[in-house]
Amino acid sequence: MALRSFARILRDALKKRGMTQASLREAAGISRQTMSNVLSGTSDYKLSTLFAVADRLGLDVVLVPKDVSYGLSEPDTMPTAPTSVRESAARFLSIAKERGGLSPDAGAKTREGQSRSSSSGSRKT
Numbered sequence: 001m002a003l004r005s006f007a008r009i010l011r012d013a014l015k016k017r018g019m020t021q022a023s024l025r026e027a028a029g030i031s032r033q034t035m036s037n038v039l040s041g042t043s044d045y046k047l048s049t050l051f052a053v054a055d056r057l058g059l060d061v062v063l064v065p066k067d068v069s070y071g072l073s074e075p076d077t078m079p080t081a082p083t084s085v086r087e088s089a090a091r092f093l094s095i096a097k098e099r100g101g102l103s104p105d106a107g108a109k110t111r112e113g114q115s116r117s118s119s120s121g122s123r124k125t
Contacts, residue, residue: 007041013057
């Protein structure tokens with residue numbers, strides 16, 4: 001991932017949290033110039049700076065093996081996060097099928113299980 005991608009993620013998190021660059025800079029203990037470098041994505045900076053800024057924005061920096069991250073998109077092309085467990089499961093099944101990881105009937109089995117648990121959970125005893 002390039003510095004510009006990190007910068008975009010950090011700027012988005014800054015906006016979502018409603019923080020100012022000044023308040024983030026103070027919380028992370030970095031200079032104005034360093035804050036500018038981090039958020040512009042045009043200059044290199046220390047890894048410890050990335051950790052400090054990400055932490056103050058409620059983010060974790062995680063390293064993922066390339067074979068695990070295969071197929072992940074850049075943040076601007078990633079779909080929005082699913083809003084329910086059902087949507088998460090459907091997305092997982094779709095990706096797994098695309099990658100040849102599941103048999104064609106895997107989704108049907110999951111839907112049958114959901115139907116059984118839904119119908120058994122709605123019965124009054």
